[in-house]
Amino acid sequence: MEHIITTQALTKNYGSKPVVRDLTLKVPPGSIYGFLGPNGAGKSTTMKMLLGLVKPTAGSIFILGKPVLEENRLELLKNTGSLIESPAYYGHLSARENLQIVCTLKNVPETGIDSVLRIVRLEKQQDKKVKHFSLGMKQRLGLAAALLGHPRLLLLDEPTNGLDPAGIQEMRELICSLPGKYGMTILVSSHLLSEIDQMATHVGIIEKGALIFQGSLESLHRHSRARIRLRTTDNGRAFCVLKNAQLPVAADKDGHGLFLHSTEDSRVLQCGRLLAEQEIGVLRLEEMQMSLEEIFLKLTEKQASL
Structure with a gap:
């Protein structure tokens, strides 16, 4: 059956x-x-x-x-x-x-x-x-x-x-x-x-x-889109540098870090190189998956907008 x-x-x-x-x-x-x-x-x-x-x-x-x-x-x-x-x-x-x-x-x-x-x-x-x-x-x-x-x-x-x-x-x-x-x-x-x-x-x-x-x-x-969370010695300046380079970056809601909405090696490498060139130190770099709650909210918000 x-x-x-x-x-x-x-x-x-x-x-x-x-x-x-x-x-x-x-x-x-x-x-x-x-x-x-x-x-x-x-x-x-x-x-x-x-x-x-x-x-x-x-x-x-x-x-x-x-x-x-x-x-x-x-x-x-x-x-x-x-x-x-x-x-x-x-x-x-x-x-x-x-x-x-x-x-x-x-x-x-x-x-x-x-x-x-x-x-x-x-x-x-x-x-x-x-x-x-x-x-x-x-x-x-x-x-x-x-x-x-x-x-x-x-x-x-x-x-x-x-x-x-x-x-x-x-x-x-x-x-x-x-x-x-x-x-x-x-x-x-x-x-x-x-x-x-x-x-x-x-x-x-x-x-x-x-x-x-x-x-x-x-x-x-x-459905959860993996992303990279990073903390730097100057998150505000790091955001501007990465945004100007047209990388898919967003500020963390808690204000303590940034999200790079990509896990491609080339994008992560580019991110690290750009920050190093501007003498911005990377304190933490980790791959994040969306939680089930985030996926649910994303799906239901999409449905509500239809």
């Missing part, structure tokens, strides 16, 4: 307002697909359409190679786990009792409860009432519920929302372990760029309901 999830021209309008526009997703099997975008970009609406919780205005959805239709939706959902927005639970019941109810609703055997509790590391708290759980424990319980029945596909909407740094790291480690250990494919949405950078193998970036990038995380990083 080439893709676990495929959408074609997926669109959702609320009245005259487009929330998702002509979305074409391609999620490879065994991947952690980071669905990235600012709040209000259409991530949650897209995931709800994938689960059949929201009806698309137009377009088609294929999950596990099959078109999502009203007559086969429940069959496909048996192979799909999800954690959308805040996890639902009964506070007066224990973690195990909550999972027993989910097993009944999913029509899966309760024998899988021990396994999912072990995966999310809640086996020691399984008899504790959920109303006494921390937010991180509730998130892990929500993930355990999504994992019941060992689905082939897992949809997670902002799973680290509201967690402290330790909880975020724990959730990230759990998510990263699932494809290798259990052969799952995971679609995880987030507006936290650093989280996606540490988790995902593939990325889709959505802005105002439209997909503006899709590909491997490696290919996204290749």
Whole structure:
């Protein structure tokens, strides 16, 4: 199977307002697909359409190679786990009792409860009432519920929302372990760029309901244009010298250095020679890559200007 999830021209309008526009997703099997975008970009609406919780205005959805239709939706959902927005639970019941109810609703055997509790590391708290759980424990319980029945596909909407740094790291480690250990494919949405950078193998970036990038995380990083950062004994004069020589130079925002927007050996050599001729000392020279955040902002700013 080439893709676990495929959408074609997926669109959702609320009245005259487009929330998702002509979305074409391609999620490879065994991947952690980071669905990235600012709040209000259409991530949650897209995931709800994938689960059949929201009806698309137009377009088609294929999950596990099959078109999502009203007559086969429940069959496909048996192979799909999800954690959308805040996890639902009964506070007066224990973690195990909550999972027993989910097993009944999913029509899966309760024998899988021990396994999912072990995966999310809640086996020691399984008899504790959920109303006494921390937010991180509730998130892990929500993930355990999504994992019941060992689905082939897992949809997670902002799973680290509201967690402290330790909880975020724990959730990230759990998510990263699932494809290798259990052969799952995971679609995880987030507006936290650093989280996606540490988790995902593939990325889709959505802005105002439209997909503006899709590909491997490696290919996204290749969008980052390498540049040379340098500090000199006189940054102001160095900037003028290099600018007059028509080199692609810019001042660093913090005012402590310069950026040469090229890594070509000939340009770097020319830069060094020109500064030496003017007796301007080079204190530091380093190659810099754009961060994922810078790439994201560059892509979204470009989209906003169209």
